[in-house]
Amino acid sequence: MAVIGAGAAGLVAAAFAASRGADVVLIERTPDGGRKILISGGGRCNILPSVLAPERFVTDSPAHVMRGMLKSWPLHEQRAFFENDLKIPLALEEDSGKLFPKSNRARDVRDGLVALAGERGVRLQFGTSVTAIEAGAAGFTIATPTGPIAAGRVILATGGLSVPATGSDGTGLAVAAALGHKMIDTYPALTxxxxxxxxxxxxxxxxxxxxxxxxxxxxxxxxxxxxxxxxxxxxxxxxxxxxxxxxxxxxxxxxxxxxxxxxxxxxxxxxxxxxxxxxxxxxxxxxxxxxxxxxxxxxxxxxxxxxxxxxxxxxxxxxxxxxxxxxxxxxxxGYKKAEVTGGGVALDEVDPRTLESRRCPGLFLCGEILDVFGPIGGHNFAWAWATGRAAGLGAGTP
Ligand SMILES: Cc1cc2nc3c(=O)[nH]c(=O)nc-3n(C[C@H](O)[C@H](O)[C@H](O)COP(=O)(O)OP(=O)(O)OC[C@H]3O[C@@H](n4cnc5c(N)ncnc54)[C@H](O)[C@@H]3O)c2cc1C
Structure with a gap:
């Protein structure tokens, strides 16, 4: 199976899919992935909030679906994942209620996730842009400038349109639309x-x-x-x-x-x-x-x-x-400065447990590409980690 996009959601999705024994290739446009993680929180990465506020998330899709997806990986378990599995101790910033790596280095988070994916056997294919995806009877054909890649299942974790310099230029949204998904009109948020x-x-x-x-x-x-x-x-x-x-x-x-x-x-x-x-x-x-x-x-x-x-x-x-x-x-x-993208793939078009598309079986979606964003304070990473894990487990399960 293939995961497209090695951002916050894609890295977690690939690691969890591999943990279920799936043979995973992670295809990423930039040379190293996780570029948004690197610039997040002013280079310190506000990795999570200390208290999750589901009521402050914004979506045009059914709110209860969004809440269910968010709660699929409770905050304390997300925290334990970073502290225990990735060995990244976190510290609470008292006045803001934000959690940061104790080292205050976003790079530790990005590098930790890339390393975990590698340790679990994910094949990392950096520097490769996906231009289109076709669904056929035998699976998917992923078009790239260096030739097509075949995959039985695909996780689309290409983000939205915010800060295109980090690699997310909206191609993934166009791919999802071409595969039959209804789009909620996108707009810059947290800008x-x-x-x-x-x-x-x-x-x-x-x-x-x-x-x-x-x-x-x-x-x-x-x-x-x-x-x-x-x-x-x-x-x-x-x-x-x-x-x-x-x-x-x-x-x-x-x-x-x-x-x-x-x-x-x-x-x-x-x-x-x-x-x-x-x-x-x-x-x-x-x-x-x-x-x-x-x-x-x-x-x-x-x-x-x-x-x-x-x-x-x-x-x-x-x-x-x-x-x-x-x-x-x-x-x-606008998107040049927006921390996230509002709108995107409508939530009622994915299975809320596995994040598999209801329009295109075998396709899974996670992270910012979905029609959800949260307030600043670590909520958007909480969304990316939770949906990335759910999609990884969903797609990785035989
Ligand atoms: C300046 C800034 C600061 C932020 N700070 C915080 C913070 O402190 N806390 C917080 O919770 N949130 C923060 N955010 C928001 C957070 O970074 C995003 O919500 C999160 O990164 C979204 O993850 P994602 O994996 O869905 O998308 P992305 O991180 O955008 O990852 C998508 C990946 O897909 C790749 N890709 C896209 N299209 C293709 C293609 N066609 N082929 C191959 N690869 C492709 C991209 O290169 C990218 O690596 C910040 C955002 C910005 C811009």
Whole structure:
């Protein structure tokens, strides 16, 4: 059997298929595989979350199917796989709840998975691009520039469209469609947003914790966490997690409102009741000074304004900007910067236990190619590991 794609899902799939005694060839376009693992988590690889949040995953397919697939390999077993089988001790980053290799080296994860596949007898065929796959009565014919490869079963683990420089250019999605699969329209997810406010570009480098509330058509989402002003727009975990609302072109234009601190309108009103204090000083206690100054300018509050002479209209305008700021986004950074791809192969077209295609028997699908992504924090690897293992066991079982 053949596994196409030696990314997170494909490496795990190949190792588990081989553990069932299957003769496995792993075909990978790049010279070494796992390129996304190498750049993940800023080169440290946020390998898993400490707590899985299935309700925060996004799919247009039936949510219960997605949850079942995710839970097929419980988090503690995934963790044990890395710590015991791969001998990669993990460490918890307390404030973010993310797990990283203790070494803080993503390379250890990639190299460990490649080595495990090799130890289990997987034949690694790097530097080979699959251009098409044909299904016939006797199995599959896999087209490559160096000639066809025959396989009885195929696991398609080619990822989506995010960061094409890592090897995932969408060929796998086209292959799945050609083999009869229905595609949920793809879109970039976990990608920074572009801004159209020159004043905000001047805030580049300002970072804070924010709560974002997004709405597009009937879709709503709330995110919380780091927010970063960049010279092109907005980034940070809270922005990445909400970005798909903007990126989904099929939705009505999204609105995103930011609350820049833990204070709600009533709490700000109480703050501004302090006797004769400078407004700018009060604001700077809760949001970075440069952002506070900018919000005061936009709200028409003079910089020397004190609580004693703050006008009602000024207070309402400022509190509105502090707690429900309409973010002037103008677009998104697209697949080039997206950590994952939204959309893909519809989940109801695969057997949720084995991940075998219902459209094309003998074909198995796993990882980012499927219509699922999770929030940042290790959830997307959890998905890739769980579905990779399920597909490997499914395809590897005689
Ligand atoms: C910058 C960045 C940081 C990230 N950080 C994290 C993180 O810290 N934690 C986390 O959980 N997630 C993170 N992610 C997301 C995570 O990397 C992905 O969800 C995961 O790698 C998807 O795994 P996959 O195997 O499905 O796809 P991929 O990793 O994309 O692997 C697909 C593989 O298939 C190969 N391939 C594609 N087409 C062909 C073809 N036609 N022929 C042969 N080979 C082919 C590709 O070369 C590639 O090696 C990050 C993503 C990015 C881009």
């Amino acid at each position: 920074p947003l572009l801004g159209r406010d020159a004043g905000h570009a001047a805030l580049s480098g300002v970072s804070l914790n924010a709560r974002l509330r997004g709405k597009a058509g009937t879709r709503t989402i709330e995110t919380q966490g780091g927010f970063l002003f960049t010279h092109r727009g907005y980034s940070g975990p809270s922005v990445l997690d909400i970005s798909h609302l903007v990126a989904r072109k099929s939705d009505a234009a999204a609105t995103i409102r930011a609350q820049w601190s833990a204070l709600d309108p009533a709490a700000w009103d109480r703050e501004f009741e302090a006797p004769s204090a400078l407004i700018s000083t009060i604001v700077a206690r809760h949001v970075p000074a440069r952002l506070g100054e900018r919000l005061m300018v936009e709200a028409g509050v003079p910089t020397d304004r004190r609580t004693s002479n703050l006008r009602r209209t000024e207070r309402i305008s400022l509190v509105g900007r502090l707690t429900s700021y309409l973010l002037p986004w103008s677009g998104d950074e």
